[in-house]
Amino acid sequence: MSARPTGTTPASQDELLAHFDGLIAAGETVEPRDWMPDGYRRMMIRQVAQHAHSEIIGMQPEGAWLTRAPSLYRKSVLIAKVQDEAGHGMYLYSAAETLGVDRAALLDALHQGQQRASATFNHPALTWADTGAIAWLTDGAAVINQAPLCRTSYGPYARAMRRVCQEEAFHVRQGYDLMRTLCEGTPEQKAMAQDAVDRWWLPAVALMFGPPDTEAGGADARAAALGAAVSRRAMAWGIKRHTNDELRQRFVDSCVPQAERLGLVLPDPAIRWNEERGHHDFTPVDWDLYRAALGEDTHWSRQRLAHRRAAHEDGAWVREASAAYAARFGADGPPPPPAPDPETASKAGAGPAAVEDVRGGAGERA
Amino acid sequence: MTTSTDQAPADEAARADAHLAVHLLRLGDDALVLGQRLCRWITRAPTIEEDMALSNIALDLIGHARTLLALSGEADGTGRTEDEFAFTRSDREFTNALLTELPCGDFAVTVARQLVYAHYAVLYYEALADRADLRLAAFGERAAKEVAFHRTHADNWALRLGLGTPESARRMQRGLEQVWPYAAELFDEDEVTRHVVAAGTAPSPAPLHPVWQRRVGEVVTRAGLTVPTPRWRAGGGRAGLHTEEFGPLIADMQSVHRQFPGGRW
Numbered sequence A: 001m002s003a004r005p006t007g008t009t010p011a012s013q014d015e016l017l018a019h020f021d022g023l024i025a026a027g028e029t030v031e032p033r034d035w036m037p038d039g040y041r042r043m044m045i046r047q048v049a050q051h052a053h054s055e056i057i058g059m060q061p062e063g064a065w066l067t068r069a070p071s072l073y074r075k076s077v078l079i080a081k082v083q084d085e086a087g088h089g090m091y092l093y094s095a096a097e098t099l100g101v102d103r104a105a106l107l108d109a110l111h112q113g114q115q116r117a118s119a120t121f122n123h124p125a126l127t128w129a130d131t132g133a134i135a136w137l138t139d140g141a142a143v144i145n146q147a148p149l150c151r152t153s154y155g156p157y158a159r160a161m162r163r164v165c166q167e168e169a170f171h172v173r174q175g176y177d178l179m180r181t182l183c184e185g186t187p188e189q190k191a192m193a194q195d196a197v198d199r200w201w202l203p204a205v206a207l208m209f210g211p212p213d214t215e216a217g218g219a220d221a222r223a224a225a226l227g228a229a230v231s232r233r234a235m236a237w238g239i240k241r242h243t244n245d246e247l248r249q250r251f252v253d254s255c256v257p258q259a260e261r262l263g264l265v266l267p268d269p270a271i272r273w274n275e276e277r278g279h280h281d282f283t284p285v286d287w288d289l290y291r292a293a294l295g296e297d298t299h300w301s302r303q304r305l306a307h308r309r310a311a312h313e314d315g316a317w318v319r320e321a322s323a324a325y326a327a328r329f330g331a332d333g334p335p336p337p338p339a340p341d342p343e344t345a346s347k348a349g350a351g352p353a354a355v356e357d358v359r360g361g362a363g364e365r366a
Numbered sequence B: 001m002t003t004s005t006d007q008a009p010a011d012e013a014a015r016a017d018a019h020l021a022v023h024l025l026r027l028g029d030d031a032l033v034l035g036q037r038l039c040r041w042i043t044r045a046p047t048i049e050e051d052m053a054l055s056n057i058a059l060d061l062i063g064h065a066r067t068l069l070a071l072s073g074e075a076d077g078t079g080r081t082e083d084e085f086a087f088t089r090s091d092r093e094f095t096n097a098l099l100t101e102l103p104c105g106d107f108a109v110t111v112a113r114q115l116v117y118a119h120y121a122v123l124y125y126e127a128l129a130d131r132a133d134l135r136l137a138a139f140g141e142r143a144a145k146e147v148a149f150h151r152t153h154a155d156n157w158a159l160r161l162g163l164g165t166p167e168s169a170r171r172m173q174r175g176l177e178q179v180w181p182y183a184a185e186l187f188d189e190d191e192v193t194r195h196v197v198a199a200g201t202a203p204s205p206a207p208l209h210p211v212w213q214r215r216v217g218e219v220v221t222r223a224g225l226t227v228p229t230p231r232w233r234a235g236g237g238r239a240g241l242h243t244e245e246f247g248p249l250i251a252d253m254q255s256v257h258r259q260f261p262g263g264r265w
């Protein structure tokens, strides 16, 4: 529980800001009822909304393979995963609502293209192995990205992320397991796995971490300065804890040994261990590479949005019915039907006793 | 070595198991095909909550299918796995009731089908929990609890749509009309069910039909809708005679599995 200004006289802007800065400096969480600078609120809404949208849009590439999963075990795992992602979207929209924007408005903003999901999912899932590559690489990137967010300064977001992170880590293990099974299968299965990694590596490494924000990460001096300024502000507010490039490096370092164990090649010839740095070198995600990976306003970015919009529009009459029903009956629903006349009821075999009768009947046959 | 005197009972036991195997296959195919159909809603539901609810139901159904298909493979003595049943049979070898393979239609059609199936499944799995061998009874008990949630979900939506707006009521009534002729097949009795009932290995669904009619009738009436009185009824699924929409469903489901002969998943 965070401390709040006390006293009865309204606090001045300066006092409010000092209180807010105090919370951040002390590493305490900012809670919905705390005063916060507009810039903080805007940045937080933007980040939480984009994150929520990404969970929802991110259901699509894998969702497209639900009907084709090649074993019933994998089908179950995939249904559960896509369901988890929907759940993540829900937690995050709820967190965003504590900042004073409602879910319907955020969804409208997504549907009208005013807000976006991560461009990672503007890529097609072309084969079954893509579901494994997505879970292993993009959920893997999400875990690295999101682990520090479990300690982000805004309380509801941090708490949502703690639940999300646990499930994401589970998705990564399942994705890795799927890839391992393919790699231990027929040559054709292994080739399918490699092809998927070839296509999902760049979206994961470039887009899951955001644009380059350090010169070391491949930004030129001006871009690095701009990226660093944005990151610095987010870090000063305790929204972010690390630069994009720092997290990206962490991701590459974690993937290299995993890919080696799988016998898969990460599609970046520059990857090699750098003894001096204690990290793997890799091709810097410079702005050109980043833009190339973005795939903005392409077939797939339009497709993802169109799919989402169609679901929303097709469901409009259902949501209207729900709202009308709730307005009419509240939470209790319509009154129960009048109790049946006992005589006809016994003839028709009403009530739980009748079920026993029926089961008895079935038993007698046996 | 067998003499002619102990030949007969052994054959009978084998036949009884074969009947049970077919019966379990039917139940498993119902769950599998309905679960497969429901997958289509995931990412396309009217709300995110419904994406989650329908995922949950699909997940339960696939779980039921996995148990039932594996048990069928044991019962028929072939040791076939759940995946062999799901991915290597031709569409003519599937024995699901036609209700489960109907295309999803709009949300009201889906709710109507869930209403029909879930009310049936609760009754049947409860009966299974009472009347089957231990393993099957344990499955019935667990599955009955899960489909009871599906039934609540369907009941709630039938009410909301029936009493929501004029449009939702119209669609819900149309959904009921669409699926109702396919309900009776779930309760059919034939050679196979008569054998499993006689052997005491599983109950027949037929005696559950009146209770089912009363229960779904209550929900439909409470939702301000009319119980349809179709002039025809569907059948044939148990004999592998399916709708034209079924071939593409199976082709889609089996496509990856069949594309990689000898693959392990």
Ligand SMILES: [Fe+2]
Residues within 6 Å of the ligand: A055, A084, A085, A088, A164, A168
């Ligand atoms: Fe997620």
Ligand SMILES: [Fe+2]
Residues within 6 Å of the ligand: A085, A139, A167, A168, A171
């Ligand atoms: Fe995930």
